[in-house]
Amino acid sequence: MLPKLDPLLHSELRLAVISILSGVESADFTFLRQQTGATAGNLSVQLEKLTAADYITVEKGFKGRKPCTTCRITPSGLEAFNAYIQALQAYLPGAQK
Amino acid sequence: MTPQESLRLITETMNNSRKAILQGSANHFLLWGILLTALSLVIYFLWHGTGNPAWNFLWFAMPVIGYPLALLLRKREASIPKSEIGKLSGSVWTAFGAFAICLSIIAVSLVPMNVTLLIVVLLGFAECISGAILKNWPIIVAGFILGVGGAAAAMLLRSTEAQLLLFTLGGVLLAAIGVIVKMQYR
Numbered sequence: 069m070l071p072k073l074d075p076l077l078h079s080e081l082r083l084a085v086i087s088i089l090s091g092v093e094s095a096d097f098t099f100l101r102q103q104t105g106a107t108a109g110n111l112s113v114q115l116e117k118l119t120a121a122d123y124i125t126v127e128k129g130f131k132g133r134k135p136c137t138t139c140r141i142t143p144s145g146l147e148a149f150n151a152y153i154q155a156l157q158a159y160l161p162g163a164q165k
Numbered sequence: 166m167t168p169q170e171s172l173r174l175i176t177e178t179m180n181n182s183r184k185a186i187l188q189g190s191a192n193h194f195l196l197w198g199i200l201l202t203a204l205s206l207v208i209y210f211l212w213h214g215t216g217n218p219a220w221n222f223l224w225f226a227m228p229v230i231g232y233p234l235a236l237l238l239r240k241r242e243a244s245i246p247k248s249e250i251g252k253l254s255g256s257v258w259t260a261f262g263a264f265a266i267c268l269s270i271i272a273v274s275l276v277p278m279n280v281t282l283l284i285v286v287l288l289g290f291a292e293c294i295s296g297a298i299l300k301n302w303p304i305i306v307a308g309f310i311l312g313v314g315g316a317a318a319a320m321l322l323r324s325t326e327a328q329l330l331l332f333t334l335g336g337v338l339l340a341a342i343g344v345i346v347k348m349q350y351r
Contacts, residue, residue: 080166080174087178095246102244103182159168
């Protein structure tokens with residue numbers, strides 16, 4: 069039987085965010101927006117969902133005088149991402165043989 | 166999304182993020198490369214023109230000019246994420262800077278030594294390690310050639326003024342690395 073894909077990660081924008089955060093220590097909101105091409109509103113909503121699931125942490129602060137939102141992946145977020153990739157591989161042609 | 170689309174999205178996103186981080190490090194290679202080239206040429210011509218080796222004290226202007234500019238550059242790249250690549254690369258060059266400054270001070274005030282040879286080896290070594298961190302073969306090879314070839318040249322070149330031109334070569338190589346990385350990860 070094929071493994072179930074994590075519905076929280078199986079969304080284009082949330083998956084892109086987690087993919088970026090899995091490779092860096094932290095990334096700010098502006099960078100995530102630039103890389104994903106998402107609107108600020110949509111990105112905020114998806115970040116909230118990931119935060120609620122404890123996949124990422126969001127820290128609001130200031131860089132100089134400018135407000136800055138910094139996002140980090142949590143250990144459980146990283147675990148979920150790795151599990152998601154493993155599950156995806158099972159869906160690829162030839163994986164069930 | 167199909168599983169294939171998901172995997173493609175993950176790969177593309179990770180690659181794009183890595184490109185953005187590497188583009189940021191390229192700017193720092195360019196900055197220090199241009200600064201090293203310019204300063205070595207200025208010192209060479211001043212020393213050559215006046216015959217006064219005291220112009221070498223101008224080397225201490227390098228961190229004085231370079232670090233504020235590097236900080237300014239970092240402020241401009243404020244949105245580039247913190248990554249292991251950036252941290253490791255930064256540590257390598259900070260260590261290089263500390264070694265170069267301390268050795269120069271010791272050579273000037275305590276024990277005379279061939280600072281050109283030592284610094285050119287350190288420069289090549291730091292470049293090699295940076296290349297390994299960035300997984301970039303041209304940088305590794307350039308660093309190796311600069312370090313090993315530079316050490317041999319520093320011993321063979323009799324005139325200390327001529328040895329200065331090794332730093333010009335080092336600076337040009339650093340700036341070239343910046344250009345290569347920028348082009349590679351555009």
